[in-house]
Amino acid sequence: MFPASKMPNKQPPRKQSINIGRGARKRDEDSGTEVGEGADEWAQSKATVRPPDQLELTDAELKEEFTRILTANNPHAPQNIVRYSFKEGTYKFIGIVNQMAVHFSHVGNLIPRDSDEGRRQHYRDKLAAVSYQGSQESTKVAISETEILEEEEPKEAETEAGSQTDMPAAEAAEKVTEEELMTPKQPKEQKLTNQFNFSERASQTINNPLRDRECQMEPPPRTNFSATANQWEIYDAYVEELEKQEKTKEKEKAKTPVAKKVGKIAMRKMASIESQSDDITKVTQAAKIMERMVNQNTFDDIAQDFKYYEDAADEYRDQEGTLLPLWKFQNDKAKHLAVTALCWNPKYKDLFAVGHGSYDFMKQSRGMLLFYSMKNPSFPEYSFSSESGIMCLDIHVDHPYLVVVGHYDGNVAIYNLKKPHSQPSFRSSAKSGKHTDPVWQVRWQKDDMDNNLNFFSVSSDGRIVSWTLLKSELVHTDVIKLKVEGSTTDGLNGLQLHTVGCGTAFDFHKEIDYMFLVGTEEGKIYKCSKSYSSKFLDTYDAHNMAVDAVSWNPYHSKVFMSCSSDWTVKIWDHTIKTPMFIYDLNSAVGDVAWAPYSSTVFAAVTTNGKAHVFDLSINKYEAICNQPVVAKKKNKITHVQFNPVYPIIIVGDDRGHVTCLKLSPNLRKMPKEKKGQEVQKGPAVEIAKLDKLLNLVREVKTKT
Numbered sequence: 206m207f208p209a210s211k212m213p214n215k216q217p218p219r220k221q222s223i224n225i226g227r228g229a230r231k232r233d234e235d236s237g238t239e240v241g242e243g244a245d246e247w248a249q250s251k252a253t254v255r256p257p258d259q260l261e262l263t264d265a266e267l268k269e270e271f272t273r274i275l276t277a278n279n280p281h282a283p284q285n286i287v288r289y290s291f292k293e294g295t296y297k298f299i300g301i302v303n304q305m306a307v308h309f310s311h312v313g314n315l316i317p318r319d320s321d322e323g324r325r326q327h328y329r330d331k332l333a334a335v336s337y338q339g340s341q342e343s344t345k346v347a348i349s350e351t352e353i354l355e356e357e358e359p360k361e362a363e364t365e366a367g368s369q370t371d372m373p374a375a376e377a378a379e380k381v382t383e384e385e386l387m388t389p390k391q392p393k394e395q396k397l398t399n400q401f402n403f404s405e406r407a408s409q410t411i412n413n414p415l416r417d418r419e420c421q422m423e424p425p426p427r428t429n430f431s432a433t434a435n436q437w438e439i440y441d442a443y444v445e446e447l448e449k450q451e452k453t454k455e456k457e458k459a460k461t462p463v464a465k466k467v468g469k470i471a472m473r474k475m476a477s478i479e480s481q482s483d484d485i486t487k488v489t490q491a492a493k494i495m496e497r498m499v500n501q502n503t504f505d506d507i508a509q510d511f512k513y514y515e516d517a518a519d520e521y522r523d524q525e526g527t528l529l530p531l532w533k534f535q536n537d538k539a540k541h542l543a544v545t546a547l548c549w550n551p552k553y554k555d556l557f558a559v560g561h562g563s564y565d566f567m568k569q570s571r572g573m574l575l576f577y578s579m580k581n582p583s584f585p586e587y588s589f590s591s592e593s594g595i596m597c598l599d600i601h602v603d604h605p606y607l608v609v610v611g612h613y614d615g616n617v618a619i620y621n622l623k624k625p626h627s628q629p630s631f632r633s634s635a636k637s638g639k640h641t642d643p644v645w646q647v648r649w650q651k652d653d654m655d656n657n658l659n660f661f662s663v664s665s666d667g668r669i670v671s672w673t674l675l676k677s678e679l680v681h682t683d684v685i686k687l688k689v690e691g692s693t694t695d696g697l698n699g700l701q702l703h704t705v706g707c708g709t710a711f712d713f714h715k716e717i718d719y720m721f722l723v724g725t726e727e728g729k730i731y732k733c734s735k736s737y738s739s740k741f742l743d744t745y746d747a748h749n750m751a752v753d754a755v756s757w758n759p760y761h762s763k764v765f766m767s768c769s770s771d772w773t774v775k776i777w778d779h780t781i782k783t784p785m786f787i788y789d790l791n792s793a794v795g796d797v798a799w800a801p802y803s804s805t806v807f808a809a810v811t812t813n814g815k816a817h818v819f820d821l822s823i824n825k826y827e828a829i830c831n832q833p834v835v836a837k838k839k840n841k842i843t844h845v846q847f848n849p850v851y852p853i854i855i856v857g858d859d860r861g862h863v864t865c866l867k868l869s870p871n872l873r874k875m876p877k878e879k880k881g882q883e884v885q886k887g888p889a890v891e892i893a894k895l896d897k898l899l900n901l902v903r904e905v906k907t908k909t
Contacts, residue, residue, distance in 0.1 A: 544857025
């Protein structure tokens with residue numbers, strides 16, 4: 206309760222201000238001054254003051270508007286940047302320029318509050334503030350303690366007169382209050398929360414229980430590294446295995462004698478089955494070795510000829526050679542199928558693949574893919590069958606167990622020799638963009654940018670397709686579509702119709718990755734690039750009939766060879782539109798192949814059953830070997846391939862037979878030794894040897 210003189214004034218402030226205003230108005234009236242005069246003086250004091258150099262503008266000039274547009278363009282940015290376009294082959298103007306201009310940049314050291322470092326600094330600031338408050342409270346406690354002692358002195362008499370039973374409780378209470386007052390309060394330590402909110406097992410320090418001495422293992426050291434995760438997985442696996450063993454021991458102890466006998470019988474059966482499977486694998490390996498030994502004894506004379514025989518009559522022949530027949534490979538399942546493809550394995554030099562199909566449009570049936578070894582000519586090492594005929598194949602250089610084949614129905618497929626089943630691992634379909642006509646040739650290429658396997662295919666539908674192997678499917682990309690030049694016709698509504706070129710063969714350059722040649726049924730050869738899908742780099746009027754094969758020289762980067770059903774074999778320099786050499790073989794030429802040991806030696810096979818071997822360094826005008834290599838006249842030879850190591854060739858015919866032939870010494874002559882000089886060998890020598898011939902031909906052409 207307040208006294209009457211000290212009661213607070215409860216009058217609202219709004220009424221006070223109103224009374225004050227009324228009093229001021231009365232004072233103004235008494236003093237004889239008017240409100241209007243004060244307003245004029247205030248307006249004069251607030252009037253604008255013009256600087257002496259300001260322009261005097263009329264009202265029309267003041268009302269005139271000037272528009273300025275602010276843009277984000279940098280006035281100092283270059284506007285005439287030009288870069289070279291490899292696609293179009295010209296310099297092109299770059300219209301998009303970076304307009305950002307940095308006027309000021311400063312590297313700061315600000316720390317977010319939510320980060321660990323920010324929380325630590327905040328916690329340190331709190332500790333400093335609490336310690337400062339504690340020092341102030343300690344001084345206050347000392348002052349208050351003296352006051353409490355002074356007040357307690359007159360009360361001592363009263364406490365002594367009280368009951369003695371309350372003395373211990375009172376003393377305890379006084380001690381507690383004194384201790385609480387004397388000791389400053391300690392702030393609670395703030396626990397920093399884990400940002401990631403997870404617990405690493407390797408950082409925990411729980412001791413594992415020890416096992417028996419026989420099963421005791423030391424766990425890996427508990428360090429906070431992710432590399433120990435695998436060690437802990439291994440350790441857990443061992444622990445689980447030990448627990449399983451202990452459980453099985455306990456079960457065996459609890460089993461009855463009859464159950465033990467049944468379990469022993471089951472274990473014996475399992476062991477017998479495993480031993481049988483192991484025995485079968487051992488038997489198959491032993492049987493394979495025995496089969497090869499029997500074949501070696503059976504064909505011992507052929508093996509001796511392959512290894513040691515050299516035709517001595519070559520010394521008396523005038524630079525001519527012969528072909529010595531060795532083994533003949535055939536299989537009953539492929540008896541009525543023609544040999545449509547041959548390819549040596551790049552890793553195992555005695556192993557080659559044979560594709561079986563049919564070139565007759567009216568007699569299309571199944572196909573076969575067989576792998577033969579010269580160590581076992583009686584039976585193929587691998588055998589795969591297909592519903593459609595196989596027209597071409599190729600073996601990967603880095604992965605010799607992967608074989609890509611092209612079928613007559615337009616599909617492509619990949620077989621994996623490591624997998625025992627006979628079905629292809631990958632196969633195209635109508636959804637994945639298969640060809641609509643027979644696939645005449647396939648070739649493995651280098652892996653793409655993502656290290657995926659890649660191969661190309663050519664077909665009569667005019668498409669050259671690049672196929673990429675993904676995890677579970679084949680993905681196709683059309684590289685180029687062949688069109689016959691000069692065959693455009695005007696259709697309905699002004700549409701131009703192009704005649705599709707039918708591709709029959711192609712080959713990729715050995716050094717220039719993007720360049721490749723394509724032969725067509727019209728007899729033309731197109732030089733193409735992987736980068737251009739609508740234009741040809743060059744066109745050659747090569748043959749009058751379909752081009753059956755095209756092949757780059759393995760040594761000289763400018764030379765390639767082609768053969769056709771018009772009976773001719775032609776050798777070209779890709780920088781010249783006309784052929785360098787032309788050879789007429791009096792029969793349709795099925796295939797040609799360069800020798801791997803010389804830049805001037807090549808072989809060709811014709812449909813009349815003959816094999817022709819040429820060496821341009823010995824004879825530029827005709828073959829140095831013309832020899833029939835099949836028994837019957839009606840039997841046509843379809844393909845030929847040189848072995849990459851041994852001096853042999855293999856030829857296939859339309860009866861499904863593959864014949865191995867050895868080259869005589871005159872067909873594989875090496876440079877002669879000169880006195881006091883070493884024999885020069887290698888690619889440079891082969892290139893120089895072929896360059897001499899090409900220069901001679903060029904000189905003759907310029908003279909004529």
